[in-house]
Amino acid sequence: MIALKPAPMTDAEERLFRLLRQLDLVPFASQRETAAAVGVSLGRLNAQIKQAITDGYVSLGERRGADRRSRVAYGLTHKGAALKARLIDRFLARKFAEYDALHAELTGQASGYPFTLNRISTMQNNLSPIPELYVSPDSAQRLKAEAGELVSHDLTPRQICDLELLMNGGFYPLKGFLPEADYNSVVSDMRLSDGKLWPMPITLDVSEKFADSIELGTDIALRDQEGVILATMTVTDKWVPNKQLEAEKVFGADDSAHPAVNYLHNTAGAVYLGGPVTGIQQPVHYDFRSRRDTPNELRALFRKLGWRKVVAFQTRNPLHRAHQELTFRAAREAQANLLIHPVVGMTKPGDVDHFTRVRCYEAVLDQYPASTTSMSLLNLAMRMAGPREAVWHGLIRANHGCTHFIVGRDHAGPGKNSAGKDFYGPYDAQELFKTYQDEIGVEMVDFKHMVYVQEKAQYFPADEVPEGGTVLDISGTELRRRLAEGLEIPEWFSFPQVVTELRRTRPARSKQGFTVFFTGFSGSGKSTIANALMVKLMEMGGRPVTLLDGDIVRKNLSSELGFSKEHRDLNIRRIGYVASEITKNGGIAICAPIAPYATTRRAVREDIEQFGAFIEVHVATSIEECERRDRKGLYKLAREGKIKEFTGISDPYDVPANPELRLETEATEVDNCAHQVILKLESMGLIAG
Numbered sequence: 001m002i003a004l005k006p007a008p009m010t011d012a013e014e015r016l017f018r019l020l021r022q023l024d025l026v027p028f029a030s031q032r033e034t035a036a037a038v039g040v041s042l043g044r045l046n047a048q049i050k051q052a053i054t055d056g057y058v059s060l061g062e063r064r065g066a067d068r069r070s071r072v073a074y075g076l077t078h079k080g081a082a083l084k085a086r087l088i089d090r091f092l093a094r095k096f097a098e099y100d101a102l103h104a105e106l107t108g109q110a111s112g113y114p115f116t117l118n119r120i121s122t123m124q125n126n127l128s129p130i131p132e133l134y135v136s137p138d139s140a141q142r143l144k145a146e147a148g149e150l151v152s153h154d155l156t157p158r159q160i161c162d163l164e165l166l167m168n169g170g171f172y173p174l175k176g177f178l179p180e181a182d183y184n185s186v187v188s189d190m191r192l193s194d195g196k197l198w199p200m201p202i203t204l205d206v207s208e209k210f211a212d213s214i215e216l217g218t219d220i221a222l223r224d225q226e227g228v229i230l231a232t233m234t235v236t237d238k239w240v241p242n243k244q245l246e247a248e249k250v251f252g253a254d255d256s257a258h259p260a261v262n263y264l265h266n267t268a269g270a271v272y273l274g275g276p277v278t279g280i281q282q283p284v285h286y287d288f289r290s291r292r293d294t295p296n297e298l299r300a301l302f303r304k305l306g307w308r309k310v311v312a313f314q315t316r317n318p319l320h321r322a323h324q325e326l327t328f329r330a331a332r333e334a335q336a337n338l339l340i341h342p343v344v345g346m347t348k349p350g351d352v353d354h355f356t357r358v359r360c361y362e363a364v365l366d367q368y369p370a371s372t373t374s375m376s377l378l379n380l381a382m383r384m385a386g387p388r389e390a391v392w393h394g395l396i397r398a399n400h401g402c403t404h405f406i407v408g409r410d411h412a413g414p415g416k417n418s419a420g421k422d423f424y425g426p427y428d429a430q431e432l433f434k435t436y437q438d439e440i441g442v443e444m445v446d447f448k449h450m451v452y453v454q455e456k457a458q459y460f461p462a463d464e465v466p467e468g469g470t471v472l473d474i475s476g477t478e479l480r481r482r483l484a485e486g487l488e489i490p491e492w493f494s495f496p497q498v499v500t501e502l503r504r505t506r507p508a509r510s511k512q513g514f515t516v517f518f519t520g521f522s523g524s525g526k527s528t529i530a531n532a533l534m535v536k537l538m539e540m541g542g543r544p545v546t547l548l549d550g551d552i553v554r555k556n557l558s559s560e561l562g563f564s565k566e567h568r569d570l571n572i573r574r575i576g577y578v579a580s581e582i583t584k585n586g587g588i589a590i591c592a593p594i595a596p597y598a599t600t601r602r603a604v605r606e607d608i609e610q611f612g613a614f615i616e617v618h619v620a621t622s623i624e625e626c627e628r629r630d631r632k633g634l635y636k637l638a639r640e641g642k643i644k645e646f647t648g649i650s651d652p653y654d655v656p657a658n659p660e661l662r663l664e665t666e667a668t669e670v671d672n673c674a675h676q677v678i679l680k681l682e683s684m685g686l687i688a689g
């Protein structure tokens with residue numbers, strides 16, 4: 001372990017540090033009280049405070065005395081708070097040197113305790129408090145008011161997760177978003193520039209425009225999505241990262257099939273800002289509050305329970321019987337207590353949402369012995385980086401007071417790459433973890449994939465299956481298929497309470513909502529067929545049906561819109577939004593606009609497919625036939641130039657390339673067209689036969 005000695009602290013710096021520390025602890029104290037606390041005369045303190053105000057470390061405020069009269073009070077500025085955080089190591093080094101000198105003077109010997117910057121390893125104790133980046137609650141109030149004046153950055157959901165773990169010590173020893181030198185070193189060598197192990201770049205990505213507006217050395221306010229200030233950051237670094245290199249080094253390939261690489265290229269801003277963070281308040285969570293713990297809260301819990309050894313189980317999936325067996329075995333093997341530590345920040349796109357998962361965890365928690373098992377939620381934004389992620393998870397669990405960590409098959413695996421191959425080998429994560437285990441400070445409990453052996457009616461690691469045993473297993477994809485089709489999920493695989501919970505969130509396709517989206521020229525037959533379909537679906541019953549016909553929508557939702565590309569797109573996005581809400585809530589939406597642009601139809605499809613099926617039906621009546629029908633007399637007006645931008649005459653229509661269904665109306669009855677849609681819905685499992 002590399003432990004660089006910090007530069008020596010001068011007397012003036014020590015005095016300033018003591019003052020800042022005291023003002024952080026009790027910002028509303030009188031000068032007399034502060035002078036007594038830091039051990040200087042009132043006159044001297046007064047001079048010190050004046051200097052600190054001139055230097056921008058301390059600001060003047062107001063407090064109400066016991067007599068309710070307002071009096072002057074002093075507190076830290078964000079610059080002062082950041083300086084105090086930076087001086088901590090040097091202050092401790094000085095105190096340590098003083099102790100060593102005292103020890104030598106009184107005993108004739110050096111103390112023999114090596115000084116190290118890594119305070120956790122000197123403490124040797126997973127139960128003692130870990131440093132956080134928060135200022136005291138009183139200072140936080142002042143800083144928050146002050147930070148209102150600063151330039152603000154609105155954090156993305158992923159940055160909020162990162163910031164929470166930075167501030168509460170989950171990402172110790174990081175002191176903020178990585179500066180450039182640390183970033184480069186983490187990307188290439190999995191280490192901070194001082195040599196400490198850290199495998200994941202924790203970066204504050206911003207837009208070029210925002211970065212251009214920030215001078216180095218500026219303090220910025222970091223706000224959540226509602227505008228609440230959570231922290232300030234002194235911007236010490238600003239650079240344009242080599243994202244391709246980051247993708248290759250950290251995630252193993254510059255392939256956008258990897259969710260974090262996709263995020264890097266398509267969501268993250270072009271410029272990174274780095275610098276120390278001063279924590280003001282935790283991000284607010286309204287859900288499962290009592291289940292969320294900071295590293296220090298967990299350490300305190302373990303202290304209270306007398307848990308010396310704790311094995312952590314990381315998960316982003318509901319717990320089934322295989323997981324239960326694995327966690328039981330791990331706890332037995334390590335002779336440790338068990339912390340079920342699921343991630344509720346950001347996981348892999350398409351995962352079961354955390355609300356459902358936590359309800360599933362709660363449902364099975366009483367299968368575990370309460371005296372040796374606890375559950376806590378971790379607001380981590382996963383990157384699905386396999387081996388590097390496992391090392392990172394280990395460090396985070398060490399910070400949360402755990403001594404052991406379970407690494408199973410394909411830990412934090414991102415799925416297949418764009419060539420259809422796995423990004424990482426199934427046990428690469430275990431290999432890498434083993435290499436760094438000592439530095440991580442937690443012991444790995446490794447497991448092979450757990451499978452069910454029918455004859456034994458019991459789970460075994462895949463490499464310990466008794467000879468001749470019949471192995472049963474259900475993959476994640478198979479489980480999703482069974483849930484989607486409402487098929488049986490056997491008792492040996494999961495707990496009935498978990499299956500019930502999952503079925504509630506992901507009912508069978510025949511009970512989910514969906515959208516039928518007709519597209520075609522004016523007069524092609526969209527409304528007529530849509531009406532017939534609606535009646536047929538209503539006859540079947542079961543789900544509410546809503547028809548969003550082009551004409552009706554234009555009268556109600558989009559009355560101010562015309563027929564320019566921009567207005568047509570807006571119209572279709574509105575229809576898509578309403579249909580997605582209907583689909584989300586289990587209804588059937590039938591849409592029948594012209595929707596001439598393929599890109600807009602694709603965007604609507606993506607919105608809706610998050611919640612249920614999207615069935616695109618191209619009503620493929622030729623423009624000549626539509627013009628012959630000319631039901632509303634509009635084609636005639638369009639030919640005469642009296643209606644401009646008329647689809648098919650003077651405006652484009654992108655023919656759908658791969659619709660779920662294409663209808664020919666010229667030689668087919670309306671009833672038969674609608675029936676073809678019904679058959680399609682049946683074949684997709686959306687209506688039960």
Ligand SMILES: Nc1ncnc2c1ncn2[C@@H]1O[C@H](COP(=O)(O)OS(=O)(=O)O)[C@@H](OP(=O)(O)O)[C@H]1O
Pocket residue numbers: 521522523527550551554563567568569571572592593594595596632634643644645646647651
């Ligand atoms: N310039 C122009 N181009 C196309 N259509 C026109 C135009 N002006 C008015 N109309 C009438 O408006 C109906 C089409 O509206 P939509 O909302 O379906 O169009 S779009 O999807 O926003 O392109 C369409 O109704 P349908 O015949 O039911 O398709 C027409 O009656």
Ligand SMILES: Nc1ncnc2c1ncn2[C@@H]1O[C@H](COP(=O)(O)OP(=O)(O)O)[C@@H](O)[C@H]1O
Pocket residue numbers: 520521522523524525526527528529592629631664665666668669670673
């Ligand atoms: N197989 C068919 N399907 C739908 N409409 C048909 C069919 N055959 C003839 N039509 C006629 O074509 C016209 C279609 O008009 P409409 O449904 O309002 O089209 P759109 O909504 O696409 O503008 C109606 O007059 C309808 O009776």
